Amino acid sequence: MEPSSLNFIFFNAFLANNFVLALFLGLCPFLGVSGKLDTAFPMGVATMFVMLISSVCAFFINQVLVAYGIEYLRLISYIAVIASAVQLVEMILKKFSPGLFRSLGIFLPLITTNCAILGLALFQTFKEYNFLQSMVYALGAGAGFTLAILLIAGLRERLDLASLPSITQGAALSLMIGGLLSLSFMGFAGLGS
């Protein structure tokens, strides 16, 4: 597969270079929220949604920055615009779709400070993706995040029933599971090459 093809970009971000398990982006919610399957899924969907928004924002900001030759303001403008865009979406959602807001909206402020969002914006810029490629990249990264968070939530729900030494309760156990998942995801590396 060509590295610039949309399929490659999607599966690369989804599996081989999974944001959580290979690039360690978005670990805070991964460790914090991922205890239960029913919260993990909406969290993942909300993240994917925010990723799409920030991907669009980042793409257009970068066009402007490059046009004026002021790339050194990239970081500041990315973070400011993405944070405001997410806040705007949150307000719109609250006003026009309270149901959706209740299920997804509560995660939005948490997600904005998630490094996966900024990481996505920066990586798509470094990789010089065009608009369509950026969108597909964001979709793949969001889907990969959802997959990782679902997997670990499922495993942790099962482990709640197991009898474990008291010192393994909490983050240490999540990290060990994360390590095993990361190991298995390494099998996807080189996909398509």
Added chain:
Amino acid sequence: MLDDKITSHTFWEGVWENNPVFVMLLGMCPVLAVTNSTINALAMGLATLFVLLSSSLLVSLIRNWIPKQTRIAVFIIIIATFVTVVDYVIQAISLDLYNALGAFIQLIVANCMILGRAEAYASKVPPAKALINALGMGLGFTIALLCLGSVREILGSGTLLGFDLFGENYQQWIVMILPPGGFFVLGGWLLLFEWLRERKEQQEATSE
């Protein structure tokens, strides 16, 4: 709840009792992503320490002038500014180091520890106290990165700071410098601390 007095706790809190990595589990992305060698861990730790120190100082200095509603936005802009500065300074010091750390220098912005400190601490105390606390937190963060970086480099490459430790015949435990190794080593450290804590509690319980 937060008084202006500076105590030894102001400093040591971040190094040990509330260590940002081992206790509060903050700033996990750089902790795991760049600790595959000691030198990368050290550089990342120092860069984060610098951003934390300067943003804490500035936030504390202007804490009374910023309207409450816009403070988060202001903090983020301040942090992003210092991160951009660090980004260019590292490029000027060493391109190799810059390439090794990659986008993770810019991702210091999203390190929840820094925004957390600005919001929960620096914006409420005078500059001197904010600075000392930030120094403790930053050192605690750097020490934690070094704990991971050195273990991963020794196991994964058989070297420490680039010096060969075990000679030619050492079979490198490569998985330790790969992503899974980051999870395993941090999990291992957490288990160790938890075990120590539990043992101490048991000793206290039996001695009473």
Added chain:
Amino acid sequence: MTDTQTTGQPLEKPSSLRMIVSLTLVSVLSGMAVVMVYLYTRPIIDENKRLAIEAAVLTVIPDSAGFVPFELEDNTLRPATDSPGKGQLFYAGYDQQGQLIGLAAPANAQGYADKVYIIYGYRFDCECITGVKVIKHAETPGLGDKVITDKDFVANFDALDARVAADGSALRNRIVTVKHGTKSNPWEVDAISGATITSRAIGRALDIGAGLLLPQVMKFRQQLEDHQP
């Protein structure tokens, strides 16, 4: 919304003007700070980058005494300027007497984890690729990064055949990466077992990069030879 919860103080409502002014002020000041640092560090960074390129060029064409950057765009050759265009950049190497001996050019291809960026050296006398240096990669440490250290693999590029076809449209033989131990032609790259994908990436980078650049460079060889460093 969380203000009252975290601080425990009632919210006083500052005027929108004050909020806008404070935000604008902070943004302008931080923008200025960034610009100052940028202006101060840019010459140092540019110098670092130039030194890195110089070192890389000298490793792939070791006996060159000096080199000149050129840019090839839309069938025209011109000395590269500080603001590179969209063309293909390469460095023509000259010896002590000012004779054109070879060139070095960057190339890249998708590897195992991410793109592998290389710079390769080409010599006019043997019409072959004489050196490859990996500039940037994200390959698996201990496996993929063997392409830098593995002596047998590096030996592929002692003299890798890259003759241009008689009609000048492409390489006579496309550069291909073959399974470890099966190299039988001088234009084949012998892969490292256990790092096949990264080996293949380097082969592909050379095939695409040299395959596009070299036939074009041949048309301008006289112009390059006349150019004094």
